[in-house]
Amino acid sequence: ETGVTQSPTHLIKTRGQQVTLRCSSQSGHNTVSWYQQALGQGPQFIFQYYREEENGRGNFPPRFSGLQFPNYSSELNVNALELDDSALYLCASTFGQGWKTQYFGPGTRLLVL
Amino acid sequence: SQQGEEDPQALSIQEGENATMNCSYKTSINNLQWYRQNSGRGLVHLILIRSNEREKHSGRLRVTLDTSKKSSSLLITASRAADTASYFCATDGDPTRGGGSNYKLTFGKGTLLTVNP
Numbered sequence: 001e002t003g004v005t006q007s008p009t010h011l012i013k014t015r016g017q018q019v020t021l022r023c024s025s026q027s028g029h030n031t032v033s034w035y036q037q038a039l040g041q042g043p044q045f046i047f048q049y050y051r052e053e054e055n056g057r058g059n060f061p062p063r064f065s066g067l068q069f070p071n072y073s074s075e076l077n078v079n080a081l082e083l084d085d086s087a088l089y090l091c092a093s094t095f096g097q098g099w100k101t102q103y104f105g106p107g108t109r110l111l112v113l
Numbered sequence: 114s115q116q117g118e119e120d121p122q123a124l125s126i127q128e129g130e131n132a133t134m135n136c137s138y139k140t141s142i143n144n145l146q147w148y149r150q151n152s153g154r155g156l157v158h159l160i161l162i163r164s165n166e167r168e169k170h171s172g173r174l175r176v177t178l179d180t181s182k183k184s185s186s187l188l189i190t191a192s193r194a195a196d197t198a199s200y201f202c203a204t205d206g207d208p209t210r211g212g213g214s215n216y217k218l219t220f221g222k223g224t225l226l227t228v229n230p
Binding site: 002004031033035037039040042043044048056058088090092100101102103104105106107109 | 146148153155156157161221
């Protein structure tokens, strides 16, 4: 077990709706990254938060946004859902910055109809 | 975009046999990591090899890294049915740069390993 949890485990939404996914990191892990994994693909980096500030972003539009809280939890928000947003969303946490092992949660599977 | 590319895409072997998966990447790295994923669930970290290391062992796992060829291999010895999973290599950023996105992991598409009992 990595000590990283995510909720919900599964979610079904319709196109145009908004969704919030949650992640709870290990205590002390002040860096959290979010990844999107489409079926049959490897995870793609969405963004990273360090000490509650966005600290890097991948090639995802602004309708993907996030928050990180002082209690080591974080959120991924996606507005105006599109069919292609259907994927497994993974959060990963670690302590501090630098090139380190990241500890992944079990993921939230989102289906957009 | 995908940085690492695993080869083969799928591998089917018998229990007890060894499994070898390869990964190639495109840009300079600081570390290369291998992860395992069962049935589309969370990723489990297996092993990290630094750019100045050539080989690393962990239990039944052996990882090699050739930075001149920008490639790595993962060997699982004496495979078990429980090893059935997808395996991904992941690279991080350019060691000459720092900050933010540079600490992201860039994954390949993975190798689906099936170990038959």
